[in-house]
Amino acid sequence: MSAKVFGSGIRRREDPRLITGTAAYTDDLVLPGMVHAVILRSPHAHARIARIDTTRAKQAAGVLAVYTAADTEASLKPMPCAWLLPNAELKIAAYPQLAKDVVRYVGDCVAVVVAEDRYQAQDALELIEVDYEALPVVVDPQKATAASAPQLHADVPGNQAFHWTVAGGDVEAAFAKAEVVVKDRIIQQRLIPTAMETRAALAKWVPATGELTLWNTTQNPHIVRFLTSLVTGVPEDKLRVVAPEVGGGFGSKIAAFPGEFLAIFCSMKLGRPVKWTETRSENYQATTHGRDHVQEVELAATRDGKILGLRCSVWAGMGAYLSTAAPGIPTILHGLMLSGPYSVPALKEDVFGVYTNTTPVEAYRGAGRPEATFMLERMLDKLSDALKIDPAEIRRRNLLPPFEDGCNVVTGLTYDSGNYQRALDKALEHISYKELRAEQARQREQKRYLGIGVCTYVEICGLGPSQVAGAIGFQGGLWESAIVRFHPSGKVNVFIGASPHGQGEETTFAQIVSSELGVDVNDVKVIHGDTESTPMGWGTYGSRTTAVGGAALATAVRKIKDKAKVLAAHLLEAASEDIEYDEGRFFVKGTPSRAKTIQDIALMANLAWNLPAGMEAGLEATSFYDPPNFVYPFGAHVAVVEVDGETGNVELKRYVAVDDCGPQINPMIVEGQVHGGVVQGVGQALWEGAVYDENGQLVTGSLLDYAIPRADTLPDIDVLSTVTKSPHHPLGVKGIGEAGTIASTAAVYNAVVDALEPFGVDNLTMPLTPERVWRAMQNATQK
């Protein structure tokens, strides 16, 4: 069976515990003597704190303590920003866990109450008296750069957190010789990640030993330990971070958050375990958001539709403070992907990171790449309109030709491998593109508005070479690690530094071991999420766990195989070079009956009764894998929508996704990732959008107002693939976690604009609510 394990859609071993409700999340954990922390949050988007009086709260039933900035500032260093963009005039404003003199967004932390139970803490919270003096508010990133705009931080003039530029080729010359120029102003609206599990932390400080344990819902426990040590001063060797079951992250559980540090602070002050779990309302107000760009973009092209150059300016709302990895999202992960899968001879982009009176922004599934893909795919559709060339054809004319081992693009990146045309052809063929266009024409005659949207994309993931990480200011490495340990019985434990939280690597990583060494997949257990048992690693985000962690695992497994071969040769009294391997058996070349199974070898290695001279006992290998390059998955998506001509309601009728993530370890899991990703991108196009009013109040503060996708409003998604190996990954695999999200927003948006072609509509604001679409039709009808 082993040879077939790689590539087999076996069921996820994670699912039984998840779907039967037996999995334990941070909030499920109960420790003896545990008490509860609740955070008082600012109701104002921008205000001076004139007075805080905690007297009454401290006297309330069950209350152990109430702390404000005056208590915490001496013990906790400010919130860290860990992506220090070079050459970008980066200005990191002080980000305290508890606001000191000024609150800067609705949800900013002001005080923390600790009580015996959660209800008492909540009751006491209402007894804290705070006098606020309201300050002027700005929520729009472009407006925040105006000279007259309210200033958030005294040391950040013009609210400009950074100004980052990417340029390649001669963009001025490209526009000078352009035969056609198309432009757009795009609002990449702010999104709320809405992980099913809200954020939570449980901190246990043991004064007698000076040891701190933090159970935390995070995508990267090792980074949390690293940052927690910096902020609290607890040394890393005495600091254990555990990510128990984590109920989704989508980027919102990468960053360090004040809540964790406050739980730690309280536990260290009180000597009792302190749990903090945010409510959904807090999650919406104060867990990081995503996107929030204002983009002004123009594309230069020839009359026959060949791209000459791209020029754009982006105002990226960063929120009131810079979250941990935030500066890298609208820059490195966005700007460097601006040429997409196309041949773009010249481009220039200016990105202005801007502080606004809103929740801090961070990575959100796709993180920078959807914002790049959308921009480019809009430009191609505009070009298609301007030149009356079919959208599929205009892409075909610009796609890079196939390459297997490296393609340098204008932004300075080297894509690893790609065959973009093949993916596009497959998507178009599957959906019967020509027939669909004919059907669209027929329906238009009956005043029914079918729309077809095409998106081709390439994305950067598998972050990434650590040398590059350093060069782009990421304050960490980006390698991954794995330990493979064979027990005497031949059963295997794998310990990884990455921290999957729903993606399924407990299953796929067992498949890697099984297919490489011939052990039964059920004899491999994958352990992750505890800094005390797993080797250092940088976490699960940016579609990197299989792309980097999987490579670390493959490398470790191959070390085991090398050692096993030497031991087999010794036991079989043969030369190592005469030992061959097949499906879990090591045998002497030409005499397959003279063989040792991997289980035999695991036993003999662990017993160590008869090892070759110099060989260490045990069968265990560790690998730290630093990838030589990023990986670049790609694909083509096609969406079909119907717009209700009376109401403006958009119905997504069909969706075809062709994605290429290289060889698939488990196609069922790939399909699941594509499904989830596509749906989140469709959510941005049609339903989702965080709205602040002019006073900085989050109007979409709950699931009553913020619409996330639901199964009953989605069609079946046709998931197809092509397979193009990464030339540098030991297994040839890329990443698939974000691909769907990167492509689907543009595909659906383009489909809606295409449906509205009879009305002359070429620009809409997302989400494409019925009213917005209806108004666009009304305006056009009245013209």
Add this chain to the structure above:
Amino acid sequence: MYAPSFDYYRAGSVGEAQKLMQQHPGAKMLAGGHSLIPLLKLRLTAPPALIDIGRIPELKGITASNGTIRVGALTTHAELASSPAVKSGSPMVAEAAAQIGDAQVRNCGTIGGNVAHADPASDLPTVLLALEARFTAIGPNGERTIAAADFFQGMMTTALGQDELLTAVEVAAKKSGEGTAYVKFVHPASRYAVIGVAAVVAVKDGACSAARVAIGGLLPAAARARAVESALVGARPSTDTIAKAAALVSKDLGADVLGDIFASAEYRRAMAAVFVKRALTIAFTRAA
């Protein structure tokens, strides 16, 4: 999302519930909890006591007799949606109940709690208004029956007194030649009605002999669309007559059309005619 503290009482019978209501002024009734519990968790209400009426046997059950369907106040939306008696006797009630919230909401939420709460975006008030339902309430002075037109008085306001308990809702069974339809413009997040239209029409000799149309979701309380109704009675139902009648809904809406960030008042006003038209079209098809 942690409620303030309150005293909790469970009533075993209607009599006991009444006694508890007298003993605990300001107490709130807890039935399915799907309107009350969220308000408590957001600390938007802080009653001194909750009286749990959710297990009173007399308030449960659906009966159909003499052309009347009587639904106990504790009947859940899921029960309404699946009850053979409701589906055959008053299909629009089942049709609307099946569109409330999601499966969990329908399994817990009750008709009594729903109408007593009188959320303007709720589905059942619109339907019950069009059906001219009758509401039975019991108070210190005994039982009384309230007509739907009198029951819903405004946003989250009903004719129920502080000391009254809603016990049942009655609707007349659908007669032959009648067609009904509930059509909803669903909010993508809350699943409440942005607009809900309930239509009851009767056709005799090819002409509309009776029409009752109620519209909700966009008004502080569901209202009858009298102008639409008048235009229909006597007319021969056709695409044209239905559209013309539906357009008159703008006269019925008055000045108090609600709007929010998802759908403005102006948009809802424009969409009202579309949804009235759609409900009527289906109802006439079903009447035929």
